[in-house]
Amino acid sequence: MPIAVFDSGVGGISVLKNLVEVMPHEDFIYYGDSANAPYGTKTLEQVRALTLEHARQLLEEQHAKGLVVACNTATSAAVRILREKYPDIPIVGIEPAVKPAMLFMKNPTVLVMATPMTIREEKLKKLMDRYKSLGKIIPLPCPGLMNFVERGDLYGDDVRQYLEELLYSYSHDEIDAVVLGCTHYPFVRRMIQDVLGDKVRVFDGGNGTAREMKRRLKEKNLLTESMEAGTVDFQNSLTGEQHEAKIQLCKQLFNKEI
Ligand code: DGL
Numbered sequence: 686m687p688i689a690v691f692d693s694g695v696g697g698i699s700v701l702k703n704l705v706e707v708m709p710h711e712d713f714i715y716y717g718d719s720a721n722a723p724y725g726t727k728t729l730e731q732v733r734a735l736t737l738e739h740a741r742q743l744l745e746e747q748h749a750k751g752l753v754v755a756c757n758t759a760t761s762a763a764v765r766i767l768r769e770k771y772p773d774i775p776i777v778g779i780e781p782a783v784k785p786a787m788l789f790m791k792n793p794t795v796l797v798m799a800t801p802m803t804i805r806e807e808k809l810k811k812l813m814d815r816y817k818s819l820g821k822i823i824p825l826p827c828p829g830l831m832n833f834v835e836r837g838d839l840y841g842d843d844v845r846q847y848l849e850e851l852l853y854s855y856s857h858d859e860i861d862a863v864v865l866g867c868t869h870y871p872f873v874r875r876m877i878q879d880v881l882g883d884k885v886r887v888f889d890g891g892n893g894t895a896r897e898m899k900r901r902l903k904e905k906n907l908l909t910e911s912m913e914a915g916t917v918d919f920q921n922s923l924t925g926e927q928h929e930a931k932i933q934l935c936k937q938l939f940n941k942e943i
Pocket of ligand 1: 725755803868869
């Protein structure tokens with residue numbers, strides 16, 4: 686049985702890469718809801734309904750043995766409800782890597798980049814409250830940043846200009862670390878690093894999420910015994926030619942160094 690990985694689009698492939706590294710013998714379904722992306726500028730109710738429906742399809746119709754919600758926005762909207770609905774299935778949601786960023790040095794100033802919805806939601810507020818005594822945390826909504834990645838535009842002048850404008854007031858500040866609180870952002874990590882400078886440490890939650898999923902599957906004896914390399918089945922909610930193009934982009938991003 687496969688492990689399902691879900692995102693609003695192609696961003697969760699940054700988490701899928703970690704998952705395959707940690708569990709190379711498992712089979713994965715990667716489902717991107719690009720037809721409804723972006724999620725980050727929708728309402729909580731809209732994102733919740735979309736996430737519940739896609740999770741139902743993956744778990745009940747495609748019989749995935751576990752679900753990784755590889756989208757910070759969908760996690761804040763729906764992971765609690767999903768766990769209540771499917772108490773026996775391992776379900777892991779990614780969340781911004783605030784903890785490691787706050788702990789990597791004494792009294793850091795940390796910029797948390799995420800979608801407007803993730804920044805607005807209770808889940809991130811609670812997470813930031815837990816660590817705010819250790820340094821300074823600056824939440825930064827980045828509406829539109831995921832669209833560059835969704836188009837496969839990772840190195841263009843337009844994405845650089847977007848980031849320069851967005852980060853202008855911080856690039857000369859004393860930012861010690863950046864948290865990539867949206868799974869699309871690791872694909873423009875180099876550009877973010879370029880704009881903020883080499884001294885800034887960049888954190889994302891992909892590896893922690895992958896290790897947590899492995900732990901949860903192991904606990905339930907659900908890890909495969911196969912020693913063959915696993916497979917990845919890319920699926921997307923777009924149709925026709927757009928679907929074909931998106932699946933090609935998924936494969937390219939999956940094979941890309943980030
Ligand atoms: N990849 C999603 C996340 O991690 C969000 C992108 C979107 O706005 O749909 O938050």
